Amino acid sequence: GPKVLQIPSHQIIDMGQMVTLNCDPVSNHLYFYWYKQILGQQMEFLVNFYNGKVMEKSKLFKDQFSVERPDGSYFTLKIQPTALEDSAVYFCASSLDSNQAPLFGEGTRLSVL
Amino acid sequence: GQQVQQSPSSLVLQEGENAELQCNFSSTATQLQWFYQSPGGSLVSLLSNPSGTKHTGRLTSTTVTKERRSSLHISSSQTTDSGTYLCAIDPNNNNAPRFGAGTKLTVKP
Numbered sequence: 001g002p003k004v005l006q007i008p009s010h011q012i013i014d015m016g017q018m019v020t021l022n023c024d025p026v027s028n029h030l031y032f033y034w035y036k037q038i039l040g041q042q043m044e045f046l047v048n049f050y051n052g053k054v055m056e057k058s059k060l061f062k063d064q065f066s067v068e069r070p071d072g073s074y075f076t077l078k079i080q081p082t083a084l085e086d087s088a089v090y091f092c093a094s095s096l097d098s099n100q101a102p103l104f105g106e107g108t109r110l111s112v113l
Numbered sequence: 114g115q116q117v118q119q120s121p122s123s124l125v126l127q128e129g130e131n132a133e134l135q136c137n138f139s140s141t142a143t144q145l146q147w148f149y150q151s152p153g154g155s156l157v158s159l160l161s162n163p164s165g166t167k168h169t170g171r172l173t174s175t176t177v178t179k180e181r182r183s184s185l186h187i188s189s190s191q192t193t194d195s196g197t198y199l200c201a202i203d204p205n206n207n208n209a210p211r212f213g214a215g216t217k218l219t220v221k222p
């Protein structure tokens with residue numbers, strides 16, 4: 001079936017550096033999401049994105065975060081600069097419409113050293 | 114405060130027993146979804162059930178919207194059902210699902 005792909009599965013970066021997390025959503029999906037999950041903790045909503053714009057973002061979506069989907073390609077989450085507390089698994093998801101449950105990727109584990 | 118509260122936080126069963134998981138939410142929402150998160154971390158949608166009762170396989174979900182609660186019943190549990198069950202609602206009706214903390218289910222052989 002269709003899949004949301006997140007590559008790589010693990011990224012290691014030094015604090016203060018910039019990181020871009022890539023997500024390859026299902027090709028005909030229109031809604032895109034990022035979630036953050038610290039190990040052993042709750043899945044937290046960060047942001048959703050539709051028609052080239054952020055629809056809603058949570059308090060966790062700091063000023064250092066940004067999202068984009070240039071030319072219908074990867075949906076990216078950029079963190080600049082990174083902080084130690086950004087270490088977590090970041091899940092990307094996409095859905096065809098607003099009534100469909102999001103389809104999740106396997107996540108990218110970000111380790112900020 | 115917490116928009117989605119799930120209980121119990123953990124549950125241990127013997128294979129073949131039934132499980133009843135609860136989700137209470139603090140705002141009316143047009144979407145309510147149940148997800149399964151495997152021990153490895155991947156997330157799978159189980160059911161979308163904003164109101165009424167829905168069945169799929171061994172899963173039954175009942176949502177009473179006006180009482181802001183939903184349940185997930187797992188019949189004849191199997192060891193492969195072990196994992197975390199998450200309830201999610203869209204509190205602002207803006208297609209931005211928020212998750213509860215989950216119920217960690219362990220099914221022993």
